[in-house]
Amino acid sequence: MVKSFSKSKRTPVRLRHKIEKASSAKQRKARKLAKQNPEWRSRLKKDPGIPNLFPFKDKILAEIEEKKRNKADEAQRLRDAAKVKKSGGANVAATEDEEMDVEEEEEEDSDEDMDENDTDVNSSNPMAALLASAQARAADYEKDGPSGDMGNDDDEDDDVDGGVDITANISADNRNPDSSRKAFDKIFKQVLEAADVILYVLDARDPEGTRSREVERQVMAAQSGEKRLILVLNKIDLVPADVLNGWLKHLRRYFPTTPLRASTPASNAQTFDHKQYTIKNTSETLLRSLKSYAASKQLKRSISVGVIGYPNVGKSSVINALTSRLNKGTQSFACPVGSEAGVTTALREVKVDSRLKILDSPGIVFPAAVNDEDRNNKQKKKAEHEARLILLNALPPSQITDPQPAVTMLLQRLSQSSTLYEKLLQHYGIAALGPFGQGDITTDFLVQVARKRGRLGKGGVPNLMAAAMTVATDWRDGRIQGWVEPPVLRITDDAEMGDNASAEVGPTSDQKIIVKEWAEEFKLDGLWESTSGQ
Numbered sequence: 001m002v003k004s005f006s007k008s009k010r011t012p013v014r015l016r017h018k019i020e021k022a023s024s025a026k027q028r029k030a031r032k033l034a035k036q037n038p039e040w041r042s043r044l045k046k047d048p049g050i051p052n053l054f055p056f057k058d059k060i061l062a063e064i065e066e067k068k069r070n071k072a073d074e075a076q077r078l079r080d081a082a083k084v085k086k087s088g089g090a091n092v093a094a095t096e097d098e099e100m101d102v103e104e105e106e107e108e109d110s111d112e113d114m115d116e117n118d119t120d121v122n123s124s125n126p127m128a129a130l131l132a133s134a135q136a137r138a139a140d141y142e143k144d145g146p147s148g149d150m151g152n153d154d155d156e157d158d159d160v161d162g163g164v165d166i167t168a169n170i171s172a173d174n175r176n177p178d179s180s181r182k183a184f185d186k187i188f189k190q191v192l193e194a195a196d197v198i199l200y201v202l203d204a205r206d207p208e209g210t211r212s213r214e215v216e217r218q219v220m221a222a223q224s225g226e227k228r229l230i231l232v233l234n235k236i237d238l239v240p241a242d243v244l245n246g247w248l249k250h251l252r253r254y255f256p257t258t259p260l261r262a263s264t265p266a267s268n269a270q271t272f273d274h275k276q277y278t279i280k281n282t283s284e285t286l287l288r289s290l291k292s293y294a295a296s297k298q299l300k301r302s303i304s305v306g307v308i309g310y311p312n313v314g315k316s317s318v319i320n321a322l323t324s325r326l327n328k329g330t331q332s333f334a335c336p337v338g339s340e341a342g343v344t345t346a347l348r349e350v351k352v353d354s355r356l357k358i359l360d361s362p363g364i365v366f367p368a369a370v371n372d373e374d375r376n377n378k379q380k381k382k383a384e385h386e387a388r389l390i391l392l393n394a395l396p397p398s399q400i401t402d403p404q405p406a407v408t409m410l411l412q413r414l415s416q417s418s419t420l421y422e423k424l425l426q427h428y429g430i431a432a433l434g435p436f437g438q439g440d441i442t443t444d445f446l447v448q449v450a451r452k453r454g455r456l457g458k459g460g461v462p463n464l465m466a467a468a469m470t471v472a473t474d475w476r477d478g479r480i481q482g483w484v485e486p487p488v489l490r491i492t493d494d495a496e497m498g499d500n501a502s503a504e505v506g507p508t509s510d511q512k513i514i515v516k517e518w519a520e521e522f523k524l525d526g527l528w529e530s531t532s533g534q
Helices: 013-036 057-087 090-124 126-144 177-194 213-225 241-251 279-297 315-326 372-376 378-391 404-414 418-428 441-453 464-476 494-499 509-521
Strands: 197-203 228-234 257-259 303-309 348-353 356-360
Touching: 177 213, 177 303, 197 213, 197 315, 213 228, 228 241, 228 279, 228 315, 228 509, 241 257, 257 279, 279 303, 279 315, 279 356, 303 315, 315 348, 315 356, 378 404, 404 418, 404 441, 404 464, 418 441, 441 464
Parallel strands: 197 228, 197 303, 228 257, 303 356
Antiparallel strands: 348 356
C-alpha cells in the first residue's frame, strides 16, 4: 500500500522530452554557425595512436623505430656512395687495384689448374687436349671482349629495351635561380659532354619562352663546333597551321628545325588537325634523319643523341615516339611520362640500335642573365618568374606557392585576341567579366570559376587558390587555347646589311651557312616544304 504523502522518484516524460528538444536545438545552432564560419577545418580526425592498455604497444613502437633507423642508414649509405662517385678519389682507385690483384691471382690459380688438367689430358688423349685448349682461348676472348660496338647498322628489328638510369636522382627547385644554375651545370653539361647531337625540344605554344640563347652558344662552342643542334617543335597539335608555319620559318633561320607530335593530347584538349604532321610521320622523319647522320659518320661507336628542354615540354614523349617506330608502331615505355612536370629525375639511356642511343635528361629551367635592376626588385621578379614558369608548365604542383599571378598573366595574354578570350569564357560558362568585388578582374574570374567547378569552402565561400590551380591544370593539358604569335623579321639583302650592320634583321650569313650544312647532314633540307609554305 502506497502512502499518500510519498513522492515518486521517476522523471516526468515531458521533462525528458524538453531536454532532448533543447539539445537538438543547440546542435542545429552549432551546425549553422559552423557553415557560416569561413575558416577551413579538416574533417579528418586526429590519429589517437596506440592505446596504453594494448599489450603489444612496446613491440610495435620498437618495430617503427627500427624501420626509421634502417631508412636513415640507407639514405646515409646512398649519400656516401654518391660522394665517393663524385670525388673519384684515391680510395676508389686503390680498392679497384686490390680487386684487380685478387682477380689476377684467381686467374693465375685457374691457369695453373688448367695446365695440370691439360697435362693429364695430353697423356691420355691428344684430341681432348686440343679441344680443352680451344675452349680456354674462347673463354679468354669472351672475357676481354672487343672494344666498341661493331653491330650491323641495318638491324632495325631489334627490340628496344627500356631505358637505364645512368645517374642518381636530381632534384631542383626551378623557382630559385641558384638552384636552376646548379641543375644547369650538373645536367646540361653532362649531356653536352656525352652527346654528339642535341635535340632541343620546344613548346609550340611558346617556343621563345622555352628557348635559351646560352644553351645554343654552348652547343656551338663545344668541341670546336663538332656538336650538332636540332630544334624540335613539340605539341604542334595545340596551335593552328599559320602559327606553326610562322614559327618553323622563324626558327629555321637559326638552326635546323623539325615539327613533332610526340603523343596524344589529354582528354577534352582543344587541338588542331594537321594532316601531314601526324605522330607517325613526324617521328619517322626525325628517326630517319638521326639514323642517316649516324650512318654517314661511320664511327666504330654508336652516336649519342641528348634530349634537353624545359620541364614538361615532352622530352620523354619524344623518345617514346622514336622508339615506338622500331616496335612496329606499338606504344613504347622506354621512358616514364606524365602530365605533370618532374617525372624524369635522372639521366636515362635508351639504346635504339648498334649505331644510335638516346639520352633522356630531367627538365631544367635554363638560367637567364640577371641585371642590377632585377636584383633590386627581387620579390616582384620572383613572383613574375614563378607565374611565367606556371604558364610554361615547368613547375610541378608541389612547387607552386600562388597560382593567381599566373592566371592574371594568362588573362592579359588572351585578352589581346578577342577570339581566344571568348573561347576562355565559353570554356568555363562565364558570360562576362567586370571589376566587381574587390575591383579586380582576376578575382571575379576565379570566383566564377570556383562556382562553376565547385571549388567552394565551408559556407559556400569560393576557394580562389583551388580555382586558380584548376585554370593552371586546364592550360597545361591544352583545354584552354592560347599561343604566342611568331615574330616577323624584316628580310634584307647583303648590300643593305653591309650599310646597316647594327640593325637586327635575323641570323648572320655564317649561321645561315651552318644551318644549310647541318640540314644536309641530317637530310632535313626540303622536308615538309609543301605544308610549311617555305
